[in-house]
Amino acid sequence: MVWSVNRGTQIKLIVLSSLIVILVIYNRLIYSSHSYTPSIALSPKAITGQNLWQRNNCWSCHQIYGLGGYLGPDLTNIYSNPNKGPDYISTFLNSGVQSMPVYNFSNSEKEAIIEYLKAIDQSGVYPNKESVIEATGWVKIKYKDE
Ligand code: HEC
Incomplete structure (x- = not known):
């Protein structure tokens, strides 16, 4: 037809x-x-740290990027915090304060958790105050290493 x-x-x-x-x-x-999400490849040590983080329920009290339990503080950028950082984290882990339990991590376990928190820290900033909505509708986030 x-x-x-x-x-x-x-x-x-x-x-x-x-x-x-x-x-x-x-x-x-x-x-x-271009995707604004940086790809994050955790090192084997950081993966060990992530497993320790999960097995010991750090999530139940701490947040990463605002997600998690709310008894303790958000730990997204504790690694690069000038007043805190790796030594501070290390001390905290086996001392236990107030409502945080005392852990008995070995040195290598502590290092692994710190390595994990370092990788998290390098992935971005939280709370993120530098974000703009572009005309395309995407939210442009300013990452630390930009
Ligand atoms: C039962 C709740 C709870 C669990 C589980 C817990 N924490 Fe905590 N944590 C806290 C609280 C509450 C604080 C704040 C204590 C304070 O500032 O006096 C804290 C503080 C910290 C700090 C210092 C934060 C800062 O900004 O000063 C670090 C680091 C930390 N915890 C790591 C961990 C890790 C790693 C785990 C898992 C292995 C964990 N915590 C498990 C409750 C918890």
Whole structure:
């Protein structure tokens, strides 16, 4: 059968198909553009630290990027905090204060947890005050190493 649509319908079809093409191109541009999420590859030591973190329920009291329990403080950037840092974390782990239990981590276990918190710290800043909503709808976040 031959096309038997009138002029008005033809124009509507052309407009509709152009919109579809524009939508497809727009989507491709958005989803194939540079991703702002840095890829994080944990070292084997940091993975050991992450396992210790999970097995010892650090989550139940601490947050990373604001997620977790709320009895203790957020630990996202404790590693690079000028008043805290690795030695401070190390001391905290086996001393236990107030409502934080005393752990008996070996030196290598402490190092692994610190390595994990270091990797977390390098992945971004929390709370993140430097973020802007771009015209594309993406939220641009300023990472520490930018
Ligand atoms: C039962 C709750 C609880 C658990 C479980 C817990 N903590 Fe804590 N932690 C706390 C509290 C409460 C504080 C704050 C104590 C204070 O400042 O006096 C704290 C403080 C800390 C600090 C110092 C934070 C700062 O900014 O001064 C570090 C580091 C820390 N915890 C690491 C850990 C790690 C690692 C684990 C898991 C191995 C863990 N905690 C498990 C409750 C907990």
